[in-house]
Amino acid sequence: MEEQFLQNLSETEFIEQYQKTEKDKYEKPSITTDMVIFTMDTEKVSDKRKKAEKELQLLLIQRGGHPYKGDWALAGGFMGIDEDVDTAVQRELKEETGVDGIYAEQLYTWSAVDRDPRMRIVSVSYLALVDQGKLPPLQAGDDADDARWFTVKDTVVESHEEQISSTIRRTEEIELEMTSGEITVSATIERVTVTEGTNTKTTVWMKKQDGIAFDHAEIILYSLERLRGKVNYTNIAFNLVGEEFTLPDLQQVYEVILGRALNKVQFRRHVEGMVLDTGKEIKTGAYRPSKLYRYNSAWVHDQWK
């Protein structure tokens, strides 16, 4: 089909012709979604006088077939030809968790040529957060699709910086470890950032990968860093607590995400405009009851700030 011929047609005729002769001229990749679904688990503590600790958990699914058979992967799936990525994500989130209207935000699109051994797959990753209280009781024995919640921990095991004339090279080695009961999967990721003037180039390298499928360790690490970055200036953390919550609980959510203790006064000042006092209280132990708050929908922030 000659380009010239196509361009002399009317737009309607052009599109008709295009779909007949041009549409599938080149090989196309498949599009999938990969969802990093986090929840904040509250451990059941037997000692009533002690406060329950929280931990960040993430949903992984054991692969039943090749490739990476037996390894654990992020939830996700192929985008249908008549749905957009956001719709696909909401559909899959519902399928995986049984919850409707989960918070999900597009993270990054991964397109390395060899990221899937079967064929060319471009994947749009999403960060999703769900309140544990809304989840149907995920049974330990729900082996229908071998989905499990894993606690996540990322540790910087090494980090150094060297300067060769005007070039600065920063190297970081990060270990990602996820555990669910007796199962532990892990990966070691090396990230090298070379800065020359304004120009910065980051290369990521999977040094070790044990029980995690595809490039999902990299995606998980990326989502963890995004989550941490957004906690302080958005309302993202509120997606991990219920409608009503106490400030000590909310603070713990922040602390678990950031991986460090926060100052109580400063924390309360920080969230002051974001919460509304419900007037209610809740007794959780042998001490002063906490006030119950809810999210203040009128709170605004710049989309980027």
Place this chain on the structure above:
Amino acid sequence: MEEQFLQNLSETEFIEQYQKTEKDKYEKPSITTDMVIFTMDTEKVSDKRKKAEKELQLLLIQRGGHPYKGDWALAGGFMGIDEDVDTAVQRELKEETGVDGIYAEQLYTWSAVDRDPRMRIVSVSYLALVDQGKLPPLQAGDDADDARWFTVKDTVVESHEEQISSTIRRTEEIELEMTSGEITVSATIERVTVTEGTNTKTTVWMKKQDGIAFDHAEIILYSLERLRGKVNYTNIAFNLVGEEFTLPDLQQVYEVILGRALNKVQFRRHVEGMVLDTGKEIKTGAYRPSKLYRYNSAWVHDQWK
């Protein structure tokens, strides 16, 4: 092909079989890139005693064929089956601007089903910034591919907020206008944000579109907002100035991006750690010369912060 049969094979056999029989079972979309390439234009001012004003410009390309024939579109193109999106973007940036190693950051992946009338196209958009000094003189008469630099201006023409019980609905009408010489293209975008508790849903609506192809007005608006958001806590603005620059010049870059005047003292304090004094000076008019600075590569910031 039976799933069961496939899964009983070894991984190598499985992949071989998969590529023969499964790979193209479902219809796939095409993947393209769309690049929002900005530069900071310094207007030539005839009056030597007056300082040159800067303005933000963006590269658009006139469509020679259907669809949107004659309209202006972002630079971009199809991703090859054996390259990743980043590589495709760098290749196209070089083709379009003649400059190597341009700063480019992935923005968002657009996947609305009807965003291209020819077929299903998913597009990964990039924000790219290039120093005008590095650009080969873009001739007014370079009609080879009808590429032109347009000045950009976005204006909020209307904005209101209503609360119906616990639901807050924010409506914004934004006008995007781009001009290059006698050519002006524009679009009016309506953005409605409905907040209910923590749950926020944003719907974007193209109310008017004049001379801009596809959903590119929406992509441009998105990139403008990202650029503004990142200016204050990253080094992104330094990609719009040369190796050596004066602080008044740099401040003007910030001011043009943010669309407001900045306080001189505070600005200098803000960029203090990011710049290095070269010891050189430059005379630009009938007044005290400016010191020349360059970017301090050792400056670090949290990836997200």
Place this chain on the structure above:
DNA sequence: GTAATAGTGTCTGTTAGACAGTATTAG
């Protein structure tokens, strides 16, 4: 009362914003 956690008052040091001043140049 004690132990434990919830919540508040206040000090201090850092940062953002505004203003007024001095410095340097061409003409």
Place this chain on the structure above:
DNA sequence: CTAATACTGTCTAACAGACACTATTAC
């Protein structure tokens, strides 16, 4: 000298971080 812009010193208000204090409950 003046006009124009570069650069600096300093005041003030806002915010982050730390500490010490009071409040409420079960036992």
